[in-house]
Amino acid sequence: MCCSFSLSLPQLLLLLSLPSISLVSSTNQHANKNLQPDNMDPSELETLFNIMDTMSSDQNWRLSYPDPCKPGCSAWPGIECKTGNDNHLHVTRLDFGTLPNPTCKSTATFPSQIFSLPYLRSVFFFHCFTHAKTTISVSQKGVFNSSLQQLSLRSNPALIGPIPPQMSLLKSLQILTLSQNHLDGQIPAVIFSLSSLVRLDLSYNLLGGTIPYQLGNLRNLGGLDLSYNSLTGSIPDTIGQLGALQKLDLSSNLISGSIPDSIEKLNSLVFMALSNNRLGGKFPKGLAKLGSLQYFIMDDNPMFIPLPAEFGVLQKLQELRLANSGYSGTIPTTFSQLTNLSTLSLQNNRLTGEIPVSFGSLTRIYHLNLSRNFLGGVVPFNSSFFKRLGRNLDLSGNPGLCLSPSEAYGVKIGVSVCGSKGTSSMKKSEAPSGFSKPFFLFGMEEDASSSSSSIEVVEDKNENEMEIFNLKDKVKDPKFRS
Numbered sequence: 001m002c003c004s005f006s007l008s009l010p011q012l013l014l015l016l017s018l019p020s021i022s023l024v025s026s027t028n029q030h031a032n033k034n035l036q037p038d039n040m041d042p043s044e045l046e047t048l049f050n051i052m053d054t055m056s057s058d059q060n061w062r063l064s065y066p067d068p069c070k071p072g073c074s075a076w077p078g079i080e081c082k083t084g085n086d087n088h089l090h091v092t093r094l095d096f097g098t099l100p101n102p103t104c105k106s107t108a109t110f111p112s113q114i115f116s117l118p119y120l121r122s123v124f125f126f127h128c129f130t131h132a133k134t135t136i137s138v139s140q141k142g143v144f145n146s147s148l149q150q151l152s153l154r155s156n157p158a159l160i161g162p163i164p165p166q167m168s169l170l171k172s173l174q175i176l177t178l179s180q181n182h183l184d185g186q187i188p189a190v191i192f193s194l195s196s197l198v199r200l201d202l203s204y205n206l207l208g209g210t211i212p213y214q215l216g217n218l219r220n221l222g223g224l225d226l227s228y229n230s231l232t233g234s235i236p237d238t239i240g241q242l243g244a245l246q247k248l249d250l251s252s253n254l255i256s257g258s259i260p261d262s263i264e265k266l267n268s269l270v271f272m273a274l275s276n277n278r279l280g281g282k283f284p285k286g287l288a289k290l291g292s293l294q295y296f297i298m299d300d301n302p303m304f305i306p307l308p309a310e311f312g313v314l315q316k317l318q319e320l321r322l323a324n325s326g327y328s329g330t331i332p333t334t335f336s337q338l339t340n341l342s343t344l345s346l347q348n349n350r351l352t353g354e355i356p357v358s359f360g361s362l363t364r365i366y367h368l369n370l371s372r373n374f375l376g377g378v379v380p381f382n383s384s385f386f387k388r389l390g391r392n393l394d395l396s397g398n399p400g401l402c403l404s405p406s407e408a409y410g411v412k413i414g415v416s417v418c419g420s421k422g423t424s425s426m427k428k429s430e431a432p433s434g435f436s437k438p439f440f441l442f443g444m445e446e447d448a449s450s451s452s453s454s455i456e457v458v459e460d461k462n463e464n465e466m467e468i469f470n471l472k473d474k475v476k477d478p479k480f481r482s
Ligand SMILES: *[C@@H]1O[C@H](CO)[C@@H](O)[C@H](O)[C@H]1NC(C)=O
Pocket: 141, 142, 143, 144, 145
């Protein structure tokens, strides 16, 4: 516990597979090497002490850890050191806030001196700046020699102010995570000159303004997460230049316009989330070219167009979420070609027509929500389909849908049985009171001559399930931000 060696997994496995005698000798070798008087450079040590003074809850860090890099039982768990070419020990990693690493003191403020530790490779400050308001600052001094590759400042409620443009001087940066802080202002365009970046996560902040078009410079970027901010404007066309992008999350912003056509070039994209924005109009022409896509999550946008049949070509799709976005027309039958689809959410749209018969052959689907549309006709599913999806099937709020009496027995999906009054009155007695009326939606008149009866209604005592049928809740539902 007290000594921390850094071994790669293969090295570790090799060690473990060797007889114990060689494990001991290897440990000794390691210890001997570190017994050399390879001390820290005094100015680097002083910089580290200063950082610890602002961060550590340990009152007298300097006295407790006079040789913080020296391996042995006095070593402090949040620090990792390595011997450099100059045969000195150097701090390479600082880690606060995640177990087993130490927590920060409640008055901790951002230590800009981390950028003047030339050998520092990774910094993790998790839940560190919680009380004393503090900003990210980068002094020019030393920053040109920084070899910082990973900077992760996550979940720091007292970390406020803008992202300083000087961060673009951290030329070695590969992973920048500034998620769940209170950062505001615009995203500085110069950040996108950090051409080594493979991951950029600025999610859950208060960032505003538009997404700079310089974004397209990050040719190595594999993951981009700007979700849960207040970004406006449209998605820049240059996004199509991010050829390595696998994950794109722009959810919960105020992004408008339509998805740019250039997005078709992102053929490595596996995960795309655009929910809860103001995107509208059209889908990109080359949607079908996004052949790697497994997750397409785009609920809550004012689209108001028919669903594109091209989704059916995206064979790898596992989740397709397009709820609450004003889609009209019928559900394209091509959707039933998505053999790996496990979740399909199309609830709260204006879809009409019948559920494609071929949906019954989506063998991997386990969550299907088509509730609150204008779908009609006989539900094309058989008893084994109903059984497999159980409560994860929601067809409620489609007044025109009905269940074939032969499949209806024991099915609780919020859909009436097609047909005879005889059946319905018999079953009606089993329904809980308050649910005897078929629900109706969007101001449609309840059709008194409807062939629907009401056994549907979920005999379930579960509150959540009942909520589905509560008209009042529908009124309260957040509508599009149009
Ligand atoms: C940066 O490193 C160079 C040599 O590697 C050194 O001469 C220079 O003083 C360093 N600059 C700063 C600001 O530390």
